[in-house]
Amino acid sequence: MNEIPGPIAPPARLLMGPGPISAYPSVLTAMSAALVGQYDPFMTATMTETQELYRRVWGTSNDATVLIDGTSRAGIEAAMISLIRPGDRVLVPVFGRFGHLLAEIAERAMAEVHTIEVPWGQVFPVSAIEQAILAVKPQLLGLVQGDTSTTMLQPLDEVGALCAKHGVLFYSDATASLGGNPFEADAWGLDAATAGLQKCLGGPSGSAPITLSERAVELIRSRKKIEAGIREEGDEDAADFIRSNYFDLGMILDYWGPRRLNHHTEATSMLYGARECARLLLLEGRDEVIARHRLHGAAMLAGVQGLGLTVFGDLAHKMTNVVAVEIPEGVPGDAARTAMLTDFGIEIGTSFGPLHGRVWRIGTMGYNARTDAVLQTLAALETVLRRFCAPVAANGGVDAAQGIYASAGR
Incomplete structure (x- = not known):
């Protein structure tokens, strides 16, 4: 007979790579706290509290600041699949591996994807981004802030104004940079930003903080909804459905919002861990x-x-x-x-x-x-x-x- 393995016993490690890293001990402690029901008043209060903590982490007043259950890539996919309509033009400046990832996810969302590139180890001057916006006329700009594949940090502080000037939605992946480098979602004019816990925020992979501007929320709310999983064949507006249930940000926002409409079962232990990551950051400043x-x-x-x-x-x-x-x-x-x-x-x-x-x-x-x-x-x-x-x-x-x-x- 096959033996049953013993309890999990990871070796002692000091994780000094590009992530994941060693989590704060109090984050691991928080994740071992007792579970409660999904609509227990403690649970819903903790969700609301966590939203407010992450507004401060992101530097935003956005109501639509929540967690996506999944790794940082889940946050990226939720943002892009919910913001991109099939056929939309999307511009992705690529300066490392994760720019290629944004372009791939945009393609899977059936966008018309345009990329510009610089050699790995460099970043884009704002003038190059503006030149590409003028040439492509995209609906959305997807830009990584910090790319761990190259270790480079793309300046974002002037890009939001540029996007606003040309009527472009501005999304940034801040997985590798949030918490350890400046990020000002409101002041920099971000429409959407996503991250993960496993780098500067000092937690495990498995929860993806996201924040969305009012303009981004309006776009998401304007997308067609599938009522009870049914729509008629040949529906000419079929292309406007968000092509995922799990990553449908309209539904996720309803779940986190005051109505608490059921969408999924929140990953309770990850919620506790994400809350502690944000609490520690703000406690230190x-x-x-x-x-x-x-x-x-x-x-x-x-x-x-x-x-x-x-x-x-x-x-x-x-x-x-x-x-x-x-x-x-x-x-x-x-x-x-x-x-x-x-x-x-x-x-x-x-x-x-x-x-x-x-x-x-x-x-x-x-x-x-x-x-x-x-x-x-x-x-x-x-x-x-x-x-x-x-x-x-x-x-x-x-x-x-x-x-x-x-x-x-x-």
Whole structure:
């Protein structure tokens, strides 16, 4: 007979890759809290409370600020499939893997998708985005803020006004950046934005915060509805149905709104975890959390440079929370990552596409944006690099990082 496995017992890990990262302990504690019924007053009050917390996280007054049950990709798909009508022109500026993802999801929503690209490691000047808007005349612009595949942070602060000027809906995926880099949904003119918990927000993957402007909600509400799952064959307006039940934002907003119309069973434990992620961020302070990510990101950057590693990409537009470093010649990238994991319990990331096998990605985000995590990672990385005969300065990484901390009065 097959034996029944024992209780789950994950090994101790320090997750210093591009995400997921080690969650805040209190987030894991919150997720173990007792379940209640879906319409228990405590449950509905917690949903309302979580909405208000995330309005503050996003920097918005949008009523339509909720959670999508699913990973960050669920949030992306909910936004795009609900905002895009078949045949709509959608413009996606691509500067990394996740721009390609937005374009793919827009295609699946039956949009006419147009892309512009810059080499990985760069971002778009606003003038290039405006030029593309004038040429394409899109209904929607889909733009990643922070792309962990390249570690670049696309400036958004002027894009909203540009979209408003040309009558374009503005959507951004902030999965990798929200919480560790500035994001101002209202001030920057966002119509829709989505994220996930597993990066700077310091939680597990499985819940996707989303916020929608009044204009976006009006568009979603204007889409055709399927009553009791029935519509007549040959309906000339069939193209206007949102082609998903689970990701139909009109239905999800009704569920989270004052009427609490049944749509799905809310993922209660994930709700608790998402609430705690937002509570911790606001308790520390939005600006203070961004400053913490900036400090520890700068220490990690100085540290890998102190080890003699070459940093990939335009450093003027790097996210605070992740750095990509060129794998030294002669060092087997995957074997070195394995040694970091097996010998030190530290995970760093590989990369995708044109950067696969060329760079490692090292994150300092959420709970792991702290001094001991940075120094442990740099010390372990130095040991592993020496094992593979890479020329590194003794204590070069730790000393350089400590120099950043000293200059900050730490």
